[in-house]
Amino acid sequence: MRYYIMVILLVIITTGCKKSYQVDKKIENKLFQFTEIGNKELLTTKFPQQWRVRPYENSFPISESDAINESNLNKLDYFDNVKGKLLKNKKYISFMTEKGFRLDSICVVDSISNKKQSFIYLKTSKTIEDPNYDFPPTVHQIDILVFENSQFSRKLNIYTKKSYPFAIDLKLGYFNKDGNLFTKEFKTDEENTIFTKEEHFKLSNDGLIIKQNSTIIKENKSSIAKKNILKEVDLIGAYKIYAPAVSNSNGEEISLGYFITIKSSTKAILSIDAKYSEDYGCEGEYRLTNNENVIHAKGKCDQDSVDDFYLKYENGKYFIKSKRFINQNWQETIKE
Template structure:
């Protein structure tokens, strides 16, 4: 009888411990989920990008012999220039040129000139690192090598790299420029708009919207 009582007590104790462990696990999961929901992304870019509708094409008047720049073109160009935020970002920490090569998906013909961390944040067990970088394309088909400026967000979970999201990209070729302007709001919604710039005009390519919450892990 005593053995049965002792055995019953052990079973009850183990069962209670298991229930408590399960409750703690649920509370931890709920805490992480709540911390993810409560935290906000750091804003990047200008919110006016979302609201402004660009025409398919306008003239920038770079060359005097080119197409004349109208008053409306001038207004559009001023708004376009205002939305280009790359030079407005002040870096906090310059990273080594080798740092982040795997994150930036560097190819053999691309040289990273510099990487600068300008912001960071934590959302639950996720760390977000905001960087701006300069790269040079080692392409001999051009008289002058193309260059790239970009702004990216690196996602880490438990200090392990997970994903990269590109917010801004400008590739300068000898006679043209490809540019992607972006705006990331506090809710993690990233809006980007692409443009192609030639010697006399700017062409609007299109808009893309992406929810970066999908990169967060509990």
């Protein structure tokens, strides 16, 4: 009798351990999770294809809906809130270095492992080394580097912000604990923000990156960033024109002289020659943007665009137009 009791107890104990082991194995498979990056509200915040922005105090007021859209976008921009430890050695630098970019800083945000794979979260700041800019553009990024058996395998970009003079390219990503990356991309210039693309990627526990879907919201013929990069041979220099205009002093028709010195692809200086001092008020620095090969210049008197001017190059000649001139069609100007 004692023998049978011991056999029964042994069976019960063995069965219980076996059951416990199976449960623990399932739990073990579920233990690995990625570190979450970004703002989950990116998934639920809706954006139109385009809305107006107001970058300067003297700009035209924008609508309430445009203000809400821009506010929502700014709230979702989380780069400054992500903290990391400044990397002082050369580790990981080669994986983040690009030609034409100066690496200013690199921070390790997190480092996690799963079996043979390691996932390194990096926050970097760079400068675009381009002589066409008076103020060099900057780039902020957050990436996950994937290593397998300590060997670099691939990189997943979570966040990118390229800040050009008068333009921004922004990619916002929300990366969850299951390895799903949801991104939305935007382009902003001096007048508008455009919602261009959204995508969904999946980073698996074994380091594979699979694109789930991609949607083009609004496609541009050329990027805003590139519109501000102009060939110096086509633009840099001094221009002049005398054109009939109506004086701001007394409404008299006068000969208005425009002397324009273009310093860079984004900056020009305007000097004015006129009969009355009231017509000199809009002299000074002008900001340049390029819209389909037409240069738009805005200065301190651009509230109603009357004092803006435009330049274009066609068939070896340069042309200008402005609402200040009586003839508001394109007129040939002399490049000195």
